[in-house]
Amino acid sequence: MSDQSPFIRRLEQVLDWARSFCILISSLALVTLVTTFGWLVFGRYVLNVTPTWVEQLALLLICYIAFLGAAAGVREDTHIGVALFRDMMPFTIQKVVMVAIDLMLAAFGAIMLIAGITLMKFGWDTALPMLEIPESFRTLAITSCGALIFIFSGSRGLIRILTFRAWSPEADLKDL
């Protein structure tokens, strides 16, 4: 999309920055996961003392890897889907369908965000075993995922509507 308005270019920049932030956090979570598990193995077999918090921390980290990584995947458009049938449709219909998917995902993201907030409130007085922090820290992952999907998909839908005439699904492929 070469003929972008400055607004859209700026927006895309901010979204890419948010995407990179997701990948950064998930990457740190993965490195922490590997390191703490190394520590667990070392503790159990060498020091003969098992660090009891590692497993529960790992269950927390995996949620962040999964949901923040998935949100980044929405921005990068790398989630597994079937383009075959859509590609058989006429060009304009394809564009309409893709905008519809964007808006549907944005709506789903919004529901995820609201549900996530409710779950966080609900889980505030439930402690995660061994870590003794509120369960809400686990649900924070899906809450952020909802917010990010809402932003990523919503803005993509918006950009596609704004540039509806100029934009073609094939040009999108070239961007990848």
Next chain:
Amino acid sequence: AELRGWNIHVEDYPVSIAMESFMAEVAEKTNGEITGKTYHNGVLGNQPDAIEQIRLGVIDFGEFSLGPMGQSVPETNVVSLPFIFKSIPQMYKLMDGEVGEAIGAGMMKKGMVPLGWYDAGARSFYNSKTPINTPADVEGLKIRVMSNDLFVKMVESMDGNATPMAFGEVYQSIKTSVVDGAENNPPSYESTNHYEVAKYYSLTEHLIIPECLCMSLKTWEKMTPEQQAILKEAGQNSAVKQRELWQAREAASMETVKAGGTIVNTIADKGPFQAAMAPVYDGFLAANPELTDLVNMIRNAD
């Protein structure tokens, strides 16, 4: 209305049979106004998820262990204190009386209505190394415990090495000496085949954690007072049935493990074990001063 019930156990387990008879009694006494279906085998998720679902009113009733419930209902943590009940009959008596009411009040606050207290037996230590007769015998043993700070401290206060580990990995871990043993009630010790790899079963009976047949408060509030009375009565009757079935099951399991070569020992004097738990109680009461009365209510009962 058709109620949905959650249960983690297989269909022919004492709990499952009792739950079925609970729903059958309710359906009969309400002339079919209230019916229900129990989803066994945990197909609707594991216990922490199910507790959340029952509080949200997604499922209407369920049977839960009070152990993991402590993460959301502080009062239930009290029964996870080692050696708090002196025996199973005492636990029945207290749970059917004022202790059960106090814990139940805590559950009501979190959206669950207890209908009957089920029995999950007493948990005892087993290991592949040595019979346990005194707390000193636990010293240096690597014992798998459930993921709960109290159980970790329980083992640590006897100088054992507490190892939280997924339940499914315990058999292989004992076999290969990753851990020396674990702790559980006789039916679990038997059905998981852990007795094949850990042949010393020492009846410390350190944890007597009752279970609860509960209803979602959201569902409960939709019922008429007559229906609520029927539910309470059926819940109580199902508990009586479950306890009988459980004891038969426990006796059968003890037969099996003994026939399989398990060396069972009883504890002549639980005094030293109880004394060793002082730091666990102190830590617990320091962190939960509001539960002091409840703890004392159970400890001072005879």
Next chain:
Amino acid sequence: MGLAILLCVFGVGVVIGAPVAFAMGIAAAAAFWYEGFPLLITFQRATAGVSVFSLLAIPFFVFAGEIMLHGGIARRLVKLASALVGHLKGGLAMVNIFSSMLFGGISGSAVADISALGSLLIPVMKERGYRPDFAVNVTVTSSIAGIVIPPSHNMIIFAVAAGGGISVSKLFLAGVIPGILMCVCLAIAAYILSIKHNYPSEPFPGWGEVGRSAADAIPGFMTAVIIVGGTLSGVFTVTESGAFGAIYAVLLTKFYYRDLSWQSFVRSVTGAVRTTAMVMILIAFASSFAYLLALYQVPAKLSTLLVSISDNPIMILLMINLILLILGMIMDMAALILICTPIFLPIAKGLGMDPTQFGIMMLINLGLGLCTPPVGTCLFVGCAVGKIKIEQALKSIWPFYVAILGALLLVTFVPQVSLWLPSLYD
């Protein structure tokens, strides 16, 4: 009615090309809404589906695979394979298949296998006069052997879906022979095609070179040995073995091979994060979806239906295979394992099939689905790496389909293929 909503919303989502994971989530949310449940149950199930202890092995396997790819281990395995089988007719095709067997998809991720081996081998094959579609098809189909050759994270997903009664060690062992068998069948197909198209063979580099490349590759191959061996010995849990394997691969490529730059480390981490997230988000929303299927008692109803169609075990097994194949074509693996295991495993058990054997059968089936349109992740990636159109690949892929189907039938009807090795271990 609720079930109809669930399936229709999902079906429409898939057909219009929505991401499969979110199509499942949206369908589940719609069905929950219809049933009068709070919508947040969709997300409670999704979070619960991801926070499963056994699944923690997935990021470790995937990360180890990425390190092998970016830290030069994959390249060394290909070199060893070239020295060993490059002199056969259609040498590079054999190298391709044999490398996949060695690489074994440490990650169990067929896609990692394709990007690792395909980007190395497809250009070379094209240069040496192999047709691009042939090169792509060999790469794509052989990559799915990595799903059954241990270690494999899909086996862990299966063990979780089966409810925990199945030992991962046993699954690892059960996959070895079927994996090799698949490679042999594929090699036969490639050999016949190589004769037909007169593809070249590479010169034999001499035993000295074989020895040197083996010495160079073996420390890298040890990553897989550590993961599988740690699990089988029972000294480590699968998860611990995976973590240990990943740490070993990092240390080896950094300090012994000296091939791991900061950039390639970062690429490995971010690559692993992306792959893990992709798999986990499928698992997450498949959990919401599967919750509803359980609520509607689909497993029980479907198995009653299936058994009512035929009481001949062979027919039923063929039908299960056919259903899995068709589902595999339109959905992705991780989600299908979670959804189909509770449905078909009880039927297979009822026919006296060992759950472990069923697992291997299912994995091969769903793996084949990864090489078929319309949802065929491996095929897509392979075509992207080989820079050809999917239609082009499809024209000549059928001999490889036949090869894998042959292996699949052997696994289905000859229990020993999968169960002999685990029986030695007990």
